[in-house]
Amino acid sequence: MDINHLRYLAIGDSLTAGIGVPLLDPGFVEYYRYLSHQIFKRRIAYQKNARSGATTDDVLKMLNSPTVTEAVNCANIITITAGGNDLINAAKKFLVNKDEESISYAIKQTVNNISKILEKIHHLDKQDQYILRLTNLYNPFPNIPIADDGIRAFNSMLNKLSQEPNVKVVDIYSVFKDNEKTLLPPGGVHPNGSGYYQIALALSRGGYSPLLS
Template structure:
C-alpha cells in the first residue's frame, strides 16, 4: 500500500448518503472507495457532502459551503449523484397538471445546474490530477412510460458531460434495467446492498487514469 494517500469526495443526494441499506452497511461510496484502494494500491481518505432529497440546485449550493469548498480543493477523486429528485419533483407536477413541459423544463434546468456544478469544481480543485465521476439515472419505475422517457432525456443531457476532460459518466440506467427486483430495496426506489455494489462497480470500470500505472 502506497503511503501517498488520495482524497475522495462524494457529493450528492440520497444515493451518496446510502439510503436503502441498514445504517452501518456500505453504500456505493464505501464500496467504490474499497475497490479504488485495491486497484490503485493506495490509501484513500473519503468524506461525503450529501443529503437525502437534494436536487441539482441543492448540490450546487452545497459546493459553496466552506467545508465543501475546502474538500473540493483537496480532492483527487470526486463522485456526484444528482438529478433524481429534480425528476421526481417534476413528475409530481406533471401528475397534477398533466403538462409534459414541466418535465422538459426540469431536465433543462438540471443540465444548467450540472454545468455550474462542474464549473465550480474545476475552478476550485487545486490538485494537479483529479477525476470526476458522474452517474446517470436508473429507472425505478420501468412500467411507467413517461418516467422512462424523462429519464432517457435526462441521461442524454448528462452523458454529454463525459466529453469533458477528466469527467466520465457511469451508466446506471443500463446496470439496473431488467435487474430492478434484484438491485432495488424493498421500497423500490433506492438500491439495496447489491445495487450499491453494482453502482460502485460501474464507477470503478470507468478507470482511474491518471492515477493508474
C-alpha cells in the same frame, strides 16, 4: 498528487448518503473506495457530503460551504449523484398540470445545474490530477413509460458532459435495467446492498484516467 495518499470526496443526494441499507452497511461510496484502494494500492481517505432529497440546486449550494470547498481543493477523486429528485419533483407537477413541456424544461434545467456544479469544481480543485465521476439515473419505476422516457432523455443530455476535462458519466441505467427485482427492494426506489455494490463496480470499471494511466 501524494503518491501514498489519495482523497475521495462524494457529493450528492440520497444515493451518496446510502439511503436504503441498514445504518452501518456500506453504500456505493464505501464500496467504491474499497475497489479504488484495490486498484491504487494506496490509502484513500474519504469524505461524504450528501443529503437525502437534495436537488441539483441543493448540491450546487453545498459547494459554497467552506468545509466542502476545502474538500474539493484536496480531492483526487470526486463522485456526484444528482438529478433524481429534480425529476421526481417535475413528475409530481406533471401529474397536476399534465404539461409535458414542463418535464422537458425541468430536464434542461437539471443538466444545466449539473454543468454549473462541474464548472465550480473545476474552478476550485487545486490538484494537478483529479477525476470527476457522475452517475446517470436508473429507473425505479420500470412499468411507467413516461418515467422511462424522461430518464432516458435526461441521461442522453447528461452524457454530453463527458466531453469536459477529467469528467466521465457512468452508466448505471443499464446496470439496473431489467435487474430491478435484484437490485432494488420490493416497492423501493433506493438500491439494496447489491444495487449499491453494482453502482460502485460501474464507477470503478469506468477507469481512473488521468489519475491512473
